[in-house]
Amino acid sequence: MTDTINIYVEQDNGERIALEAPTDMGLSVMEVLKANEFDVQAVCGGMAICATCHVEVLQSGELPEMNDDEAYMLETLPHATESSRLSCQLRVNPELDGLVVRIMPEA
Incomplete structure (x- = not known):
């Protein structure tokens, strides 16, 4: 089993930027985005109470179930679209390998 997965961020022009994310650190997708200097506010620090890390999932493997706090936000x-998620609630794990997201606007 590999210690990293690839996550892709689709830009407005359709270009996909590949990010390598470690699976053994318990990081969220939001933390990976911030570490790679994407414009994700994440004001609440990953508590699912601000929605400033909103992404649209364009392609994925098995995503974890959405909890009530995330659904409410x-x-x-x-x-929001039917494939919207809060990136702070998506933990990096092998099932997310190949995940493609688009960072959504705040307003």
């Missing part, structure tokens, strides 16, 4: 967002 997503319901309040004007740009």
Whole structure:
């Protein structure tokens, strides 16, 4: 088993930027995005109470179930789609290898 996975961030022009994420550190996708200097506010620090790490999942393997806090926050967002998630609630693990996300606007 590998110690890293690839996560891709799709830009507005369709280009996909590959990020390598370690699977053995308990990081969230939000933390990986911030570490790679993507513009993700993450004001609440990963507590699922601000929604400033909102992403649209374009392609994925098995995603974890959404908890009630995440679902509630997503319901309040004007740009939420059926494939929206809070990146702070997605923990990096081997099942996320190949995940493709688009960072969504805050307003």
